[in-house]
Amino acid sequence: MTERPVEELLAEVEAKAKQCVACPLAQTRTNVVFGEGNPRSPLVIVGEGPGEQEDATGRPFVGRAGALLDKALREAGMARRHVYICNIIKCRACVIENGRVRNRPPTQEEIRACAPWLDAQLTLIKPLVIVCLGSPSASTLIHPNFKIMQERGLWFSNRYAPAVIAALHPAYILRQAGEAYEKAYRSLVDDLIAARERVKEIRRLMEEMKPIVPEGEEQMRLF
Numbered sequence: 001m002t003e004r005p006v007e008e009l010l011a012e013v014e015a016k017a018k019q020c021v022a023c024p025l026a027q028t029r030t031n032v033v034f035g036e037g038n039p040r041s042p043l044v045i046v047g048e049g050p051g052e053q054e055d056a057t058g059r060p061f062v063g064r065a066g067a068l069l070d071k072a073l074r075e076a077g078m079a080r081r082h083v084y085i086c087n088i089i090k091c092r093a094c095v096i097e098n099g100r101v102r103n104r105p106p107t108q109e110e111i112r113a114c115a116p117w118l119d120a121q122l123t124l125i126k127p128l129v130i131v132c133l134g135s136p137s138a139s140t141l142i143h144p145n146f147k148i149m150q151e152r153g154l155w156f157s158n159r160y161a162p163a164v165i166a167a168l169h170p171a172y173i174l175r176q177a178g179e180a181y182e183k184a185y186r187s188l189v190d191d192l193i194a195a196r197e198r199v200k201e202i203r204r205l206m207e208e209m210k211p212i213v214p215e216g217e218e219q220m221r222l223f
């Protein structure tokens with residue numbers, strides 16, 4: 001029996017996710033932001049949730065935070081097409097304050113309700129390395145009560161990947177100024193470089209253990 005391509009399987013999951021009403025965020029969203037990138041990538045980046053522009057376009061990390069992530073990826077020698085990017089929740093979480101709509105962190109109930117979609121993505125993609133952006137993502141995928149300032153840049157593993165690292169969220173970095181901004185941005189680039197290097201290291205170990213390397217994709221030569 002031939003296995004169906006991951007792209008096809010992921011597209012089926014995405015089509016179902018787009019109909020999801022498992023939590024109240026379904027009532028306020030414009031679009032379900034499922035995720036995008038290369039589903040055959042060994043590196044998956046998992047952020048917190050869609051913001052205003054992501055909700056409007058249906059694409060992850062397209063606002064200012066997305067531009068910063070793209071810049072950091074470039075500095076780490078990668079581009080979006082080399083990785084897969086998604087969030088722990090697929091619909092925008094927001095509140096209205098003084099007549100203005102503002103993003104808010106997802107609640108535990110929302111994260112739990114959305115977990116089957118993230119589970120399906122990571123189970124199908126089978127990454128070698130996951131980069132969690134920000135504390136809610138790290139608390140979901142690494143361990144509860146993750147302390148982002150103390151534990152970012154350290155290596156963990158989970159049931160989805162042999163290597164998992166947390167980095168500062170680009171939206172947090174954008175709220176910093178001067179030296180604090182430079183330091184935070186540099187830490188994001190360093191963590192992405194570490195993630196890319198870790199993929200190479202795991203691939204080397206896999207090749208040593210099993211001389212038959214799976215079919216090479218052009219983008220995999222990066223790692």
Ligand code: SF4
Nearest residue numbers: 020023026091113114
């Ligand atoms: S956030 Fe997740 S669980 Fe809630 S409606 Fe959107 S897709 Fe469904």
